[in-house]
Amino acid sequence: MTSIEQSVEQGTVGMPAGPGATVPAPQTGGVAGLPEIVGGVEDQSVAGLVADAARALADEPTLQQTLDRVVELAVSMVEGCESAGISLVTRGRIESPAVSDPLVARGDALQYELHEGPCLDAVHDHALVESGDIESDARWPLWAPAVARELGVRSMLCVQLYTSENAHGALNMYSTSPDAFGPDDYHLASTFAAVAAAAISAARTEEQLQSAVQTRTLIGQAQGIIMERYSLTAGRAFAVMSRVSQDANIKLVDIARHIVDTRRIPGVGAD
Structure with a gap:
């Protein structure tokens, strides 16, 4: 009870x-x-x-x-x-x-x-x-x-x-x-x-709490994609996402979602 x-x-x-x-x-x-x-x-x-x-x-x-x-x-x-x-x-x-x-x-x-x-x-x-x-x-x-x-x-x-x-x-x-x-x-x-x-x-x-866990997971996935594609450290990959978020005035979680969905960083274009 x-x-x-x-x-x-x-x-x-x-x-x-x-x-x-x-x-x-x-x-x-x-x-x-x-x-x-x-x-x-x-x-x-x-x-x-x-x-x-x-x-x-x-x-x-x-x-x-x-x-x-x-x-x-x-x-x-x-x-x-x-x-x-x-x-x-x-x-x-x-x-x-x-x-x-x-x-x-x-x-x-x-x-x-x-x-x-x-x-x-x-x-x-x-x-x-x-x-x-x-x-x-x-x-x-x-x-x-x-x-x-x-x-x-x-x-x-x-x-x-x-x-x-x-x-x-x-x-x-x-x-x-x-x-x-x-x-x-x-x-x-x-x-x-x-x-x-x-x-x-x-x-x-x-x-x-569930939303926070999902957000953290999504950002981690996007961070991993950037690390692999651009041979960056975890810290540098996160810094890249943060900079894009600030420059575009878009929430970090939305930047991460875009990266996970498209395998691209917004504004950078295709490899």
């Missing part, structure tokens, strides 16, 4: 939220393959549900598949949730890398276009943002009437996802029914979001 799963089993992950729309953010931060999740909160404790979800997320091999599974689990686990998506901010840019359906894609996009909405509030300011009457919610005077009119959205529940110092976001849950989310949903969603954030962070780290 991982430390995440242990925390969930012990009930130490997550935070309940009473009715009342927003919770200030802290200063720090049945679907396929999951047969246990079939009956909602009445049939299982929150800890049991989220522990099952943590195990399911640990099985996902890539970052994108982890994001997709988080969305799938949110729809399955949170009773009031009809559709779900994830907003992530990386290097100052916000996007929705995983959505359950076009309604979420459009609802999120409207928030980004209008610079207001519950997802943005959850991303930047609040641990939890809820609305059971979107159309008349005065907090978002541009987005709320637009999304209600265009998409029929009546309720939303957004929970902050804190994945790292440089990347954070929110889990966004939509419903076309008014007052779709209650206290049980707040507690379950908050607990699940903590586990989901940890899973996303772990998947991102693993992907970055």
Whole structure:
């Protein structure tokens, strides 16, 4: 059992939220393959549900598949949730890398276009943002009437996802029914979001490590080609690639990929 799963089993992950729309953010931060999740909160404790979800997320091999599974689990686990998506901010840019359906894609996009909405509030300011009457919610005077009119959205529940110092976001849950989310949903969603954030962070780290290994291997292959073709030492071969990269303003890994694919140094021409 991982430390995440242990925390969930012990009930130490997550935070309940009473009715009342927003919770200030802290200063720090049945679907396929999951047969246990079939009956909602009445049939299982929150800890049991989220522990099952943590195990399911640990099985996902890539970052994108982890994001997709988080969305799938949110729809399955949170009773009031009809559709779900994830907003992530990386290097100052916000996007929705995983959505359950076009309604979420459009609802999120409207928030980004209008610079207001519950997802943005959850991303930047609040641990939890809820609305059971979107159309008349005065907090978002541009987005709320637009999304209600265009998409029929009546309720939303957004929970902050804190994945790292440089990347954070929110889990966004939509419903076309008014007052779709209650206290049980707040507690379950908050607990699940903590586990989901940890899973996303772990998947991102693993992907970055794999990318670094692949980059190093590619550069080494290109270095070997130059050494053989031009009878250079390893240091000189690397210096040649670095100089070409700087002169052409092209990433070193892209120079290496070109050399491996074509057996030529960019700009030097054929032998």
